[in-house]
Amino acid sequence: MKYRSLTRTTAALAAAAALAAAAACSSGGSSGGDADTYTWWDPYPQHAEDSAWAERVASCGEEAGVTIERTASDTTALTNQALLAAQEGTSPDVILLDNPAVSTLADTGMLTTVDELGLDVSGVDENLLAAGVVDDQAYGIPIGANTLALYYNADLLADAGVDPASITDWAALTSALAQVTDNGAKGVTFAGIGTEEGSFQFLPWFWGAGADLTDLDSPEAVAALELWTGWLDAGYAPDSVITNSQNTTWEEFLTGEYAFAVNGTWQVNSAAEAGFATGVVPLPAQGGGAAPAPTGGEFIIAPVQSDTGRYDVTREIVECMTTPEGFVETATTFAYYIPPTAEGQAALLEAQPELQPWVDAVRSAKGRTSDNLGTDYPMISEALWTAVQNALSGSASPADALAQAQADAEAAIG
Numbered sequence: 090m091k092y093r094s095l096t097r098t099t100a101a102l103a104a105a106a107a108l109a110a111a112a113a114c115s116s117g118g119s120s121g122g123d124a125d126t127y128t129w130w131d132p133y134p135q136h137a138e139d140s141a142w143a144e145r146v147a148s149c150g151e152e153a154g155v156t157i158e159r160t161a162s163d164t165t166a167l168t169n170q171a172l173l174a175a176q177e178g179t180s181p182d183v184i185l186l187d188n189p190a191v192s193t194l195a196d197t198g199m200l201t202t203v204d205e206l207g208l209d210v211s212g213v214d215e216n217l218l219a220a221g222v223v224d225d226q227a228y229g230i231p232i233g234a235n236t237l238a239l240y241y242n243a244d245l246l247a248d249a250g251v252d253p254a255s256i257t258d259w260a261a262l263t264s265a266l267a268q269v270t271d272n273g274a275k276g277v278t279f280a281g282i283g284t285e286e287g288s289f290q291f292l293p294w295f296w297g298a299g300a301d302l303t304d305l306d307s308p309e310a311v312a313a314l315e316l317w318t319g320w321l322d323a324g325y326a327p328d329s330v331i332t333n334s335q336n337t338t339w340e341e342f343l344t345g346e347y348a349f350a351v352n353g354t355w356q357v358n359s360a361a362e363a364g365f366a367t368g369v370v371p372l373p374a375q376g377g378g379a380a381p382a383p384t385g386g387e388f389i390i391a392p393v394q395s396d397t398g399r400y401d402v403t404r405e406i407v408e409c410m411t412t413p414e415g416f417v418e419t420a421t422t423f424a425y426y427i428p429p430t431a432e433g434q435a436a437l438l439e440a441q442p443e444l445q446p447w448v449d450a451v452r453s454a455k456g457r458t459s460d461n462l463g464t465d466y467p468m469i470s471e472a473l474w475t476a477v478q479n480a481l482s483g484s485a486s487p488a489d490a491l492a493q494a495q496a497d498a499e500a501a502i503g
Contacts, residue, residue: 126156127402128181130171132387134161141422149409153402168193171392175199180392182403188220188231188456191388192463195221195228201391203227206404208411216381217429220456221388223463229390230411233419233426235354236454237293237382238446239373243366245274245348253370258377259297259316262349266325269348276325277349278341280333281317281481285467287474289383289457290335290351291317293372295473296455297380302462302469305476305498306491312375314480314487321481331481353385354447355425369446371453381455386426427451468501 129146136142143159150157160181162170168190174180175197186194194200203210210218210227221229239262241253249272251265266276280290294317295302300310320326329341335352342350345365351372360367371379389410391403409415416428417436427447428434434448458466476494479485485493 124155124399126158127153127183127399127406129157129159129183129185129406130167130181131159131161131185132164132167132187133185134163136161145418145422149406152409153405155402155406157406164190171199172197175392178395180394182391182394182399183406184390184392185232185387186229186390188384188386188388189458189466191221191228191390192223192458192466194390194392195223195226196464199392200228201393201400203230206391206400206407208404208407212430212432214429214431214452216453216455216459217384217386217451219459220384221390222459222461224461229388230407231384231386231429232389232410233416233423234384234386234429234451234454235425235427236384236447236450237290237351237353238369238371238450240342240350240352240356240360241368241370242274242342242345242348243368244345245269245272245365248272249274249348251348253368256370256373258373259375262373263316263320263325266320266348267323270325275327275347277320277351278327278333278338278347279317279330279351280335280338281330281477282332282334283474283478284334285470285474286335287477288470289385291473291477292455292457293351293380293382296382297372297374299375302460302466302473304495305469305473306488306495310491311488314477314491316375317477318480318487331478353425354427354450357425357444357447371446371450379449379453381453382450383457384451384454465502469498472498472501 127150133142146157146159164187167186171180171184171186171194180199208230210230213230217231217234218227221227221231246253246269249269251268256262256265270276280286294313295310298309298313300307300313304310321328338350339352339356339359341347343363372382374380389407391407394400410419413430413432413436416430416433420426420428420437428437438445438448462469472494476490479490480487
């Protein structure tokens, strides 16, 4: 069953933002503000003012002839602050926002479209841009993307006689797990935690089976969840997956005991420094080929301003971040982003050809709010991760867990 459209109103979103008012940023926005200062919010508090990232942001302001005043907050706080600022008329000029949250802000009417800002997104990969598209309108540009793939311990695979190139579908992966565990190693670790991270890690298997987020209890969805529970039952995956975050999953892999781990682009440097040889292959779809993995990463967006004369400089700042060179600089600065354009990807691979598997993974990836799910996605995701938890714990069969998830999602969306 297709979900009915959720009634979305600015007032409802304002109420959600008000709950976080105490944590909201106290600095004023830029509507009607200083013509020589442009405000910028991003979700990177780990990058201090003397960091390479802060210097990069400042340089885009300098190119546009203005000073950028940067404020960094964690992702959840940033979204709440942005909603509150829109209600108060104090929105910043530019925000970098986690891609699933773009539709939430767009639905309030607080964002300009790329057309309104005069930005060209024709070169951006459609599958990556889709996370910021609502009702056929694009709101912002991805500054890069990360996603999931299958890391492997090359030593353990060699010892078990497994060729990583043979892992092209579910049957081949399950066979490889049998080989490595029969050889005395551990199989695969992944994050099945009851949070968005759990949904994020399950989606490649869900989509790789041909399932759709509007139909959580389809036979395809059941097959995906049965794959995970089957691995637990066979001893190919540890019981810890039910509480594993992506970080704890990675810590398990770095022990050298596991043949495989589902993890992301952000572990590239750590994998290179592991005490054993590692490699990466795409997460396989059920019938073969690369499964669509969910995209992570931020969009650069421009909130509506009462002084529309500010948009010309805003456009210059955004363009500075989204040239082919700008995309590569972002990828180099963070070491875990893949440019969202073919031209940017080619430039990155020229400098770092070892990132080819990740470029391939990003090209096959899919936005979580794609298919015009918009603000329905968080409710669907919560129902999905709850089903995964129930199935992994053994409290419900995959079919029953997903049937309940479908009913819960329909009830939540209304």
